[in-house]
Amino acid sequence: MSVRMDSKLVVEQMSGRWQVKHPDMKPLARQAGELAAGFERVDYTWIPRAENSHADRLANEAMDGQPTNLTAPAPTTVAVKTEKQESAPVSPGWTGALGKPTRMLLLRHGQTALSVERRYSGRGNPELTELGLSQARAAAKRIGERGGITAVLASPLGRARQTAEAVAAELSLPVRVHEGLIETDFGDWEGLTFGEASARDPELHRRWISDTSVRPPGGESFDEVRARIERARDDLMAEFPGANLLLVSHVTPIKTLLQMALDVGPSLLYRLHLDLASLSIAEFYPDGGASVRLVNDTSHL
Template sequence: MTPTPPPIQSVQQACSVTSAAPASTAWTGQTGRPTRFLLLRHGQTEYSAQRRYSGRADPELTELGHAQAAAVAAGIGSVDGTDKVSAVLSSPLRRARQTAEPVAAALGAGPVTSHEGLLETDFGAWDGLTFAEARTRDPEVHRRWLGDETVDPPGGESFAAVGTRVAKMRAELVAAHPGETLLLVSHVTPIKMLVRQALGSGPEVLYRMHLDLASLCIAEFYPDGGASVRLVNGRFPVTQV
């Protein structure tokens, strides 16, 4: 595996570039008001601390994970436009909801709504295994899975299938919330998929993008089909555990 790259910038450094353009036409050519997605990855669990696949497994946040959620809740108000969050949607899994709830409370954005489209990839038989363990268990499938987004883990879900359900969710949310700002609390793969779709890039970006736990990405989707990415892997410092 390639070394993990450093995050692009902190949330605080990114605040100056997250404002939506006030005009009805963006400088990149899109028209209308975009729906802004604040894409928050959940905090640490025992599985993530041990670098285990945790798709539909439902571990709770660790002490550090709760501290990460609290840091997001304390700092997200510094991100321009978060005072306009109209809804908070979360993966139904416990680690995402435990991250979403304190942030929603801090934003005064009302109750958290679960959305199946925000679920992590179903890793099937690999759930709970490390990378090395999954490779040892199914060497040929694992090798093909790393290079082909249409390959399913044994009993699981391909990245291509995740992309399809995420695209369906995105279209529904843009239609239902035109020009609004939504906080979506999810997992690494659905967030990467939404960033990929906003960039209009190929599958290789899934393997080259690093997202820290409790990190924030911001993507905007316009009613005419255009999109832009305003932040990738913004972090909220944890001061104590």
């Protein structure tokens, strides 16, 4: 899809380079972004208004309810070549990625009692709170209205499955559990706050928050999480090539998928914030390319 328009502001906002600040424009920008996400690729091009007068006139006539003449004005000059002209190769996009990507909509589960208290919540299995259930329903409504999802996959933990079931009901799809989407195993730090874990194992905790190879006591390192997330991504790309998938998971798996799509270092794991029931979107191409379309969107809440 190629979009050409004479609004520099809208082109830059839809391209993700400028923020949408006006409160009345935010819901419109979200709706436009969701529509754009349904296409394999959308390119936005700014056309100076002086070069866009015919389209501008048609748009104004349509809004005013006037009859429109769809015939474009004749060009002032015509260049004719008698020799055979070679067609320009079609660009695969500025990223250079080829093929149709597997698009992964990454939904974090809703609120639990442990998330309220900001405690490490890995392999424990707290249920969603009433607010968490409400968050799941709000996400379900948004994704259900968007549609176009081939499969719903969830972590085996209850909070993710509860969230996934709400969305799957809107989509009339079953929930498939994927073990690879489970949260980090925090071991002996499970249920502790940041301060409590730091006080219990000060030296180990200090190293853990800066070194992805360090494990919590009895737990799992972020490097080990990445290895299983890579396997999960590869499995899903092989099973669902070019499809739109909803993955309902947790902070670390979602951050890891975004880190992989962006091809950035481990600092993202420590610096990126993901809200409860937030939506992110990453795309992975068959040639190894990747892109991120959305991060930590909570406009549905």
